[in-house]
Amino acid sequence: MDRPIHLQLLSILLITISILAADKAVAAYTFTTINEPLSDRSYGTVVFGVDGSNVVGGYGDRNGNNHGFLYNGSTYTTLDDPLGAYGTTASGISGGTIVGFYNDSGNNRHGFQYIGGVYTVLDDPSADYSSPGRGTQPNSISGSNVVGQYYDNLGRNHGFLYNGSTFTTIDDPLGIRSVVSGMDDNTLAGTFSDHSLNLHGFIYDGIS
Numbered sequence: 001m002d003r004p005i006h007l008q009l010l011s012i013l014l015i016t017i018s019i020l021a022a023d024k025a026v027a028a029y030t031f032t033t034i035n036e037p038l039s040d041r042s043y044g045t046v047v048f049g050v051d052g053s054n055v056v057g058g059y060g061d062r063n064g065n066n067h068g069f070l071y072n073g074s075t076y077t078t079l080d081d082p083l084g085a086y087g088t089t090a091s092g093i094s095g096g097t098i099v100g101f102y103n104d105s106g107n108n109r110h111g112f113q114y115i116g117g118v119y120t121v122l123d124d125p126s127a128d129y130s131s132p133g134r135g136t137q138p139n140s141i142s143g144s145n146v147v148g149q150y151y152d153n154l155g156r157n158h159g160f161l162y163n164g165s166t167f168t169t170i171d172d173p174l175g176i177r178s179v180v181s182g183m184d185d186n187t188l189a190g191t192f193s194d195h196s197l198n199l200h201g202f203i204y205d206g207i208s
Contacts, residue, residue: 036069036076045069049092049140056090056098068100081112081119090114091148092141099138099146109135111148124150124160124167131155138162140182147180147188159190172202180204 036045036059043060050056053073060066066087068079081088084102091100098114099122108129111122123136127150134155138148144164149157159170159180171178175192182189188204 034071036067036071036078038067038076038078040064048090049098051093051095054093056093056100058087058089058100068098070098079114081114083110083119083121088112091137091139092146094141094143097141099141099148101135101137101148107132109133109137109151111136111138111146113146122146122162124162126150126152126158126160126167126169128153128155136160139180142183142185145183147183147190149179159188161188170204172200172204175200175202178202 034045034047034055034057038061039045039059040062043064045057045059047055047057055071056068058066058068066089068088068090070077070079070090070093079088079090079098079100081102083104085105086103086107088102089100090098092098096115099111100114101109101111103109106129111124113120113122122138127136128134130153134151136148136150138146140147146162147160149159151157157177157179159178161168161170161180170180170188170190172192175194177193178190180188180190186205189201190204191199191201193199
């Protein structure tokens with residue numbers, strides 16, 4: 001059985017995210033466990049995005065179906081795109097906008113925006129949908145900017161930036177595959193795979 005969609009995404013994000021610990025002063029931290037009450041122990045709950053007290057992610061139910069969720073600090077809300085025949089995952093949140101992806105009846109991946117109870121398809125026009133697993137996958141949102149990846153007709157992934165009206169491909173020139181996993185102000189962060197299939201992180205500055 002294939003791993004749930006949200007666990008596949010977690011594997012990508014674990015590769016692309018580096019944690020820098022510059023401050024060595026001892027500090028007190030509080031950990032809060034996030035467990036969607038509808039999740040099955042075998043599949044669990046995965047968190048991908050946070051904005052203030054709002055947290056989004058994905059969980060798998062006892063039947064192995066994937067669902068997105070929003071947790072506002074007290075209440076869990078399931079997020080299921082109505083077009084998601086093979087599951088939904090929420091990957092980012094900014095203000096009142098949630099982004100994520102779903103797999104359709106052909107198991108192709110599509111991005112979505114969720115605002116005020118309404119789902120809107122968010123697909124990069126360069127994405128290919130000729131084979132299962134291909135398509136568009138938003139990974140994060142900041143303001144009106146959405147970043148993620150799409151797959152071409154060779155099955156290779158490319159990073160993208162969507163500014164609310166236009167999709168821009170973000171490919172590290174040293175790589176054959178790229179993924180954009182996060183952003184802050186005018187800086188994008190992601191990972192590329194070189195011609196030897198080794199993985200490297202990158203930072204891309206200067207977006208407008």
